[in-house]
Amino acid sequence: MYLMLINWTEQGVKGVAKSPRRSRAFATMAEEMGCTVHSIFFTMGRYDSTARVTAPDDEMISALALKVAQVGNVRTETLRAYTEAEFARIVEKIGG
Numbered sequence: 001m002y003l004m005l006i007n008w009t010e011q012g013v014k015g016v017a018k019s020p021r022r023s024r025a026f027a028t029m030a031e032e033m034g035c036t037v038h039s040i041f042f043t044m045g046r047y048d049s050t051a052r053v054t055a056p057d058d059e060m061i062s063a064l065a066l067k068v069a070q071v072g073n074v075r076t077e078t079l080r081a082y083t084e085a086e087f088a089r090i091v092e093k094i095g096g
Contacts, residue, residue, distance in 0.1 A: 033067070
């Protein structure tokens with residue numbers, strides 16, 4: 001699972017009214033690339049929106065981030081996120 005932290009570019013802010021439609025287009029683009037967008041939230045604070053996405057691997061989420069950046073409306077920062085169960089398995093490997 002990945003968390004994408006999203007900020008609008010100047011171009012994206014100028015077209016902010018189109019953001020709901022653009023977020024649906026993002027979800028469709030992700031699906032076509034083999035990823036799933038589980039949720040998108042528009043936020044206050046440091047980031048303008050966030051998305052929770054699953055992807056088959058790090059390369060695919062990187063490709064998705066690059067493809068959405070090419071459109072020019074947003075810049076993203078992507079975090080690899082672990083569920084509690086996944087993290088428990090990681091901790092087991094260090095003898096915790």
